[in-house]
Amino acid sequence: MTRKKLNLSYIANDSMRKATFNKRKKGLVKKIHELSVLCGIEACAVIYSPFNSNPEVWPSNPEVKNVVAKFEMLTKLEQEKKMVSHESFIRQNISKTIENNKKKMKDNAERTMKEAMFQLLSGKGEKLKLTDINREDLCKYIDQYLKELYHHKNKSINQSYIQYGESSEATSIMAPTSMNYYQAINPVGVYDQNPNFNHLSHNQYQQQFGYSIVAQDKFYNPGQNQEQHEE
Amino acid sequence: MTRKKLNLSYIANDSMRKATFNKRKKGLVKKIHELSVLCGIEACAVIYSPFNSNPEVWPSNPEVKNVVAKFEMLTKLEQEKKMVSHESFIRQNISKTIENNKKKMKDNAERTMKEAMFQLLSGKGEKLKLTDINREDLCKYIDQYLKELYHHKNKSINQSYIQYGESSEATSIMAPTSMNYYQAINPVGVYDQNPNFNHLSHNQYQQQFGYSIVAQDKFYNPGQNQEQHEE
């Protein structure tokens, strides 16, 4: 009569399984009851018994109805969200990891862009392997960076001086764009090779870059998308 | 460091309660998991946690969805029927007891009636305390008794001889009613005091007693209610 060390696997023997089932069910219900009393919470358990003819057995106390009612009230989706099941836990973890990864990749890309930009600014543009960096993306990044830079600068001086929205006109702030840098740093040929600046209509440009260039060269209107990379 | 003997009552101290909650929740989930593996069953538990911001936590494995789905499929009524909660157990017990009591009271009343009837039949009617027994009820009972008696007698002789329903006419069986007994046993005065026989129309009589008296005196049609006391 020496107790075994619990081999956690299905008990093949029918009568032994039933005996174990009854004992453990009793213990389980007791535990649930204790937990609910000790901690003043609502809890219930549903156990499908293969022995007891009625397909399911219940948990603990009269509050079952409340618990079940509450549980039923939640939509299935919400239940799944809130259930800390092993599966959903793992799923959540995967989602988190993917999200994290995306963030870091984006961050990485930005750092690369920034470095490239500063290399251009410091006159070391000829050392840049532009095959590694998408030229269009780089232009976009530089424009965005300068826009934010100017935005913040002007904001700190006089907030009201800047006008947002599509209707802002002559009062909008002058800011350099990637064009200036390309013109300044690269030979004309290189600039001409970039189709983004030469052949896009204003509408296309706006679509591509998220803000419009006004009729007067070198003026721009910060569009509604300007805040998207605000930190 | 000596473990106390578990005082099963709400733990007032917040941090201690939380610690206990977490420990016991873990143990509970483990137990449910063990039970489901050892006995090859589906089980789940719902615990409403006051600590964990998400209002409920759950038990063990991916089968929760199945368990919950099954559980939800059952109507609420069916669930309650099958739940062996303490409360519903007691409620069922109460219902049973009340039902039993009603049965016995009915049985008692019938025995009293029967006794009274036989006292009348044996000519000891003058000893009856008719204040204890509702005169109307007694008439009803006697009629019913006789009806059944004749019904069974004729049934055993020739079942087809009896015609049920409202349309049965001349073929219906002749049977004595309580009127005969009252007329035979009591002085006219007593019989006259019973308003049920003298002053009710046929329709009213039918409404009152559940069957009709046909135009010819002493003939009756067993109505649809005749089977109601059949044993």
Added chain:
DNA sequence: TGCTCTATATATAACAC
């Protein structure tokens, strides 16, 4: 707060009836 540790309370496997 949340973890580990350890003595003890509890749960329960195996056995007997």
Added chain:
DNA sequence: TGTGTTATATATAGAGC
């Protein structure tokens, strides 16, 4: 099958960190 008994495995209160 259900119940009771006992030796042992497991759960956990209380303490420290």
